[in-house]
Amino acid sequence: MAGRYDPNPFDExxxxxxxxxxxxxxTGKSNYTGGSFYTSSVPSAPNSRxxxxxxxxxDFYNGSVDIPLDSASDLKKRERExxxxxxDLKKRExxxxxxxxxxxxxxxxxxxxxWPPFFPIIHHDVANEIPVHLQRxxxxxxxxxxxxxxxxxxxxxxxxxxxxxxxxPKIWFLAIIYFILGVPLAYVLWYRTLYRNFRNESAFRxxxxxxxxxxxxxxxIFAAVAPPVVFKGKSLAGILPAVDLIGDQAIVGIFYFxxxxxxxxxxxxxxxVIQQVYMYFRGSGQAAEMRRSGGR
Numbered sequence: 001m002a003g004r005y006d007p008n009p010f011d012e013x014x015x016x017x018x019x020x021x022x023x024x025x026x027t028g029k030s031n032y033t034g035g036s037f038y039t040s041s042v043p044s045a046p047n048s049r050x051x052x053x054x055x056x057x058x059d060f061y062n063g064s065v066d067i068p069l070d071s072a073s074d075l076k077k078r079e080r081e082x083x084x085x086x087x088d089l090k091k092r093e094x095x096x097x098x099x100x101x102x103x104x105x106x107x108x109x110x111x112x113x114x115w116p117p118f119f120p121i122i123h124h125d126v127a128n129e130i131p132v133h134l135q136r137x138x139x140x141x142x143x144x145x146x147x148x149x150x151x152x153x154x155x156x157x158x159x160x161x162x163x164x165x166x167x168x169p170k171i172w173f174l175a176i177i178y179f180i181l182g183v184p185l186a187y188v189l190w191y192r193t194l195y196r197n198f199r200n201e202s203a204f205r206x207x208x209x210x211x212x213x214x215x216x217x218x219x220x221i222f223a224a225v226a227p228p229v230v231f232k233g234k235s236l237a238g239i240l241p242a243v244d245l246i247g248d249q250a251i252v253g254i255f256y257f258x259x260x261x262x263x264x265x266x267x268x269x270x271x272x273v274i275q276q277v278y279m280y281f282r283g284s285g286q287a288a289e290m291r292r293s294g295g296r
Contacts, residue, residue, distance in 0.1 A: 134198045141273050145191045147266045152179040158237035158255040165249045174235035206281050217270045224263035
């Protein structure tokens with residue numbers, strides 16, 4: 001077995017030298033070669049120093065900072081503008097409040113358009129403006145208004161089918177005129193009149209409602225029959241044109257029969273509404289008040 005301390009197998013035969021021995025004091029050199037992996041001598045570094053950079057004083061106190069001198073005046077100017085706008089808004093709010101108070105004292109209700117919800121074109125708020133005992137009747141009257149709109153719209157469809165089948169195109173243009181005139185006039189002349197009457201209970205508005213609603217009932221009954229005496233032949237989808245068309249043009253005749261049924265339902269529901277309104281008008285004492293007012 002080899003000794004505990006074997007010689008370095010990589011040593012090329014150099015003499016054992018203690019590398020930590022101070023054999024060259026004061027010379028700055030070492031005599032230890034360290035074999036082929038160590039240089040025989042290390043030259044001492046030259047005794048040189050880097051020259052210091054020139055002194056540059058830190059200019060902390062002598063530097064200048066550009067501060068706009070008009071910042072304070074700009075803030076005051078903006079503050080004055082905001083105060084002026086605020087005063088103008090308060091003035092406008094006061095004007096609007098006075099107008100609302102004057103309208104309330106005069107009994108005028110500011111109506112905001114809220115129906116239909118997706119595209120408001122009319123004011124309709126039965127739940128909050130109409131008395132509870134009249135709300136059901138008001139809703140049924142509104143149903144007759146929507147029914148008239150649907151009847152006139154279906155009349156356009158029926159006359160369009162008749163026009164495509166070879167009928168005179170004038171009937172289609174007349175159906176468009178019925179729709180354009182009938183829908184807004186019905187709302188203004190009798191539905192809005194009834195709505196405001198139930199909201200304010202005015203005797204004179206009852207009279208206007210009865211007048212125009214009777215005209216409405218007369219029109220839907222005439223449209224259900226559709227005699228060719230006043231309106232152009234088949235411009236209304238009634239029973240007479242339906243019978244005339246069912247033989248040669250069955251599909252168009254069916255469209256006209258559907259229109260006849262719609263006008264009949266509208267007429268029956270409208271008759272019920274005017275009966276109920278008249279019963280309320282008589283029972284609430286409005287008729288006697290109207291007679292007294294007319295006698296003065």
